[in-house]
Amino acid sequence: MSDIEGVYEDLEADVSLEEFREAVEAKVEQMGGLADEETAAMLVAHEIGESEVGGIADIEPGMEEAKFVAKVLSIGEVRTFERDGEDEDGRVVNVEVADETGSVRAAFWDEHAEAATEELEEGQVLRIKGRPKEGFSGVEVSVDDVEPDPDTEVDVQVSDTHTVEALSLGLSNVNLVGLVLDTDSVRTFDRDDGSEGKVSNLVLGDETGRIRVTLWDEQADLATEFEPGETVEVIDGYVKERDGNLELHVGNRGAVEEVDEDVEYVPESTPIDDLEIGQTVDIAGVVRSADPKRTFDRDDGSEGQVRNIRVQDATGDIRVAMWGEKADLDVGPGDEVALGDVEIQDGWQDDLEASAGWQSTITVLESDSGGSGGSAGESDAGGASDENAGLSAFAGDDGGAGEAETGASSASNDEAGGASATDVGTEADAGTDEPTDGEELEFTGVVVQAGDPVVLDDGESTMSVATDVDVGLGEEVTVRGIVRDGRLEANDVF
Numbered sequence: 001m002s003d004i005e006g007v008y009e010d011l012e013a014d015v016s017l018e019e020f021r022e023a024v025e026a027k028v029e030q031m032g033g034l035a036d037e038e039t040a041a042m043l044v045a046h047e048i049g050e051s052e053v054g055g056i057a058d059i060e061p062g063m064e065e066a067k068f069v070a071k072v073l074s075i076g077e078v079r080t081f082e083r084d085g086e087d088e089d090g091r092v093v094n095v096e097v098a099d100e101t102g103s104v105r106a107a108f109w110d111e112h113a114e115a116a117t118e119e120l121e122e123g124q125v126l127r128i129k130g131r132p133k134e135g136f137s138g139v140e141v142s143v144d145d146v147e148p149d150p151d152t153e154v155d156v157q158v159s160d161t162h163t164v165e166a167l168s169l170g171l172s173n174v175n176l177v178g179l180v181l182d183t184d185s186v187r188t189f190d191r192d193d194g195s196e197g198k199v200s201n202l203v204l205g206d207e208t209g210r211i212r213v214t215l216w217d218e219q220a221d222l223a224t225e226f227e228p229g230e231t232v233e234v235i236d237g238y239v240k241e242r243d244g245n246l247e248l249h250v251g252n253r254g255a256v257e258e259v260d261e262d263v264e265y266v267p268e269s270t271p272i273d274d275l276e277i278g279q280t281v282d283i284a285g286v287v288r289s290a291d292p293k294r295t296f297d298r299d300d301g302s303e304g305q306v307r308n309i310r311v312q313d314a315t316g317d318i319r320v321a322m323w324g325e326k327a328d329l330d331v332g333p334g335d336e337v338a339l340g341d342v343e344i345q346d347g348w349q350d351d352l353e354a355s356a357g358w359q360s361t362i363t364v365l366e367s368d369s370g371g372s373g374g375s376a377g378e379s380d381a382g383g384a385s386d387e388n389a390g391l392s393a394f395a396g397d398d399g400g401a402g403e404a405e406t407g408a409s410s411a412s413n414d415e416a417g418g419a420s421a422t423d424v425g426t427e428a429d430a431g432t433d434e435p436t437d438g439e440e441l442e443f444t445g446v447v448v449q450a451g452d453p454v455v456l457d458d459g460e461s462t463m464s465v466a467t468d469v470d471v472g473l474g475e476e477v478t479v480r481g482i483v484r485d486g487r488l489e490a491n492d493v494f
Contacts, residue, residue, distance in 0.1 A: 004041045055101030059141065061134040066141060070097035070104070071154040072124045074173045078117055093117055094140075096173045097126065098156045103171045105140045106130065112143055125149045139170050161233075165208030167246055172238035174248060178204030178211075179263045180230045181340075182361045184223045185325070202226065202256070203340075203361045204234070204248075205265035210340060210361070213237070214249045215256065222256045228363065233259045243359075267338040267363070273315035275344050275352055283354065284338040284365075285313035288449075289457055293327045311337060311354075312449065319347060320354040326362055333457040334446035334476065336366040435483045443488060444478040447471045453487060469493040 004024055020041075027040040059066045076094040083090050093113040095106045106128060108116040120126075127149040130141040161175045182203035189197050200223035202213040213234060215222055226232055236254040240247055250256060269284035291308040298304055307327035310319050320339060322329060331337060339354065340361035347353025356362055435441055443463045445456030450471050453464040456479065465479050467490040481490040 004037055056097075056099050056104050057101035059104060059132050059139055061132050061139055063132045065129065065144075066132050067127075067129045068099065069125060069127050069149055069152050069154065070099045070106075071156045072096070072120055072122050072126060073098050073103065073156070074122060075116060075120055076173065078113055094172070095120065096171070097128070099154050100156065102168050105135065105170070105172045106146075107135075107140055107142050108146070109142065112146065125152050125154050127152075163208040164204070164206050164211045167211065167239050167248065169239055169241050169246060172236075174234065174237040174239060176204070176206075176211075176234045176237065176248065177259060177261055177263060178206045178232065178234070179265045180226050180228050180232055181205045181210060181265065181363045182228065183226060186220045186223060200224075202232075204232070205263075205267075207264050207266065210265065210267075212245070212247045212359075213256070214240075214247050216249065216251050218252050219250045219254060219256065226256075226258065231259055231261050231263050232256050233261075267340065269313070269338065271315040272311070272313050272318050275318065275354075277344055277346055277352065279344045280341055281344065282338065282340045283311065283313070283318070283342060285311040285317070285336070287331055287333050287335045287337060288312045288317055288455075289462070290332045311339070318352055318354050320356055322356045322362065324358060326356050326360070329362055329364075331362070331364055331367075334367075335364050338363045338365055435486075435488075437484055437486075439483045440481070441483055441488055442478065442480040444476070447475045447477060463488055465490050465493075467493050 004021060024037060024041045028035060028037060031040065056068060056070060059068070073096040076096075078091055078093050080089040080091050091110050091113040093108045093116045095108055095116055096103060097106050098104070107130075125148070127147050128141065128143060129145040130143040132139055132141050134140075161177055162171075164176070164178065167174065167176075180202060182201075184201040186198055186200045189199065191197050198217050198220035200215045200220040202215065202223055204211055204213055234248060234250060234254065234256050237248045237250045238254075240249050267282055267284055270279075270281040272283060272285065275281065275283070288310040290310075293305055293307040295303055295305045305324065305327045307322045307329075308319055309322065309331060310317055320342065338361075339356055340363070342354040342356050342360050345353050345355055443456060443458070443465075445458040445463060447454060447456060449455035453466055454471055456463045456465060456477065463479075464487045465481075466487050467479065469490070471477055471493070478494055479488060479490040480492040481488050483489075
């Protein structure tokens with residue numbers, strides 16, 4: 001066995017012995033006789049080992065070269081551009097490829113671009129060598145060499161439409177159909193190059209989960225065209241990460257369109273009795289009571305607003321502080337709501353409190369209060385939520401401005417101008433005057449507790465009712481009877 005073959009036997013890389021010999025010979029020639037075949041073979045083996053990755057998930061922008069095998073998911077259109085100092089235009093085609101560990105955009109340039117449009121097919125397996133870099137939609141690989149590999153199996157399904165659960169960081173050319181859960185106002189910001197950008201958000205859900213959709217520039221106004229409960233399709237989006245969460249972004253090459261499809265969104269929620277301070281969770285239940293909206297002055301002189309509601313599920317109840325535009329949400333007693341990404345804090349009188357800020361989603365699943373059944377927007381047009389006096393904006397879409405932060409500041413609700421929900425005002429539980437024992441009373445309200453006792457809420461006060469009649473949460477009933485020890489002993493329930 002030769003020295004070259006001995007080194008090759010120890011090499012854990014997908015390269016043939018013939019290719020390895022050629023690389024060793026080239027290395028010997030490159031070093032001008034300063035290295036013998038064995039030394040050159042060891043150098044080549046080290047270089048191959050450095051560039052060979054276990055999967056797409058291991059590709060990082062700082063790598064000099066990456067070699068991997070992946071399946072073609074989608075093939076983009078050829079785009080031309082002018083090169084400085086050259087008469088001939090450059091060409092590029094973006095090809096989405098994936099393996100079992102993830103997906104990445106591969107950029108095919110010039111002659112590779114032409115070959116990609118003429119020869120590549122979706123579902124084809126390729127052996128790719130290229131240079132990783134940070135692109136507009138995450139890590140991209142600039143392809144140096146590529147060849148088909150029909151003998152290798154890559155267990156990735158080629159699909160025209162993704163689900164929320166199937167999204168991964170760096171994925172592009174994403175089409176996703178979802179139910180609109182939340183909408184947002186359009187905000188403007190200044191880019192580093194002096195131009196003005198626009199950004200807005202939608203929150204979409206499907207049977208696998210929910211995701212925030214960030215709309216840039218020409219697409220930003222779309223957020224004002226849709227209502228919660230409508231079904232839309234995101235076309236040609238790309239996945240990025242923000243604050244540890246995946247987001248689906250839509251730039252000038254993408255679109256969002258209303259579609260006639262049925263999409264089911266079933267929120268997963270944490271039981272209220274299991275909540276702990278410091279968690280960011282999803283909760284769901286029936287609105288037991290709702291306070292009027294209150295305004296307050298922040299430390300910077302601006303005005304904020306907050307509204308408190310109390311939400312109850314089968315395990316307990318909790319006060320929810322709705323900040324900013326969410327305070328305008330038309331929600332009242334009896335409404336069934338799902339609240340996503342609310343922060344659990346230490347509230348009034350050491351009770352737990354949920355804070356629904358700009359990142360939260362409030363969806364009215366079923367309305368018994370006569371409201372619109374809509375969802376609150378994200379933050380005010382000035383770009384400042386009631387927790388944050390500024391907007392953090394990723395301005396790096398097709399315009400090439402890179403990611404820019406615009407007046408970003410990070411503060412908790414309790415720091416939002418020095419006002420928390422409990423500072424601004426306490427919950428309106430007092431209601432009307434308490435009834436006296438022996439008084440005959442008729443009371444109409446929404447069932448916010450079904451059991452023993454039944455609790456009704458009329459929007460201003462609550463009433464405990466002793467009755468054997470079965471009632472359901474959210475049901476509006478009228479009871480008539482005698483008050484004893486603060487409880488209405490019902491003779492009639494209708």
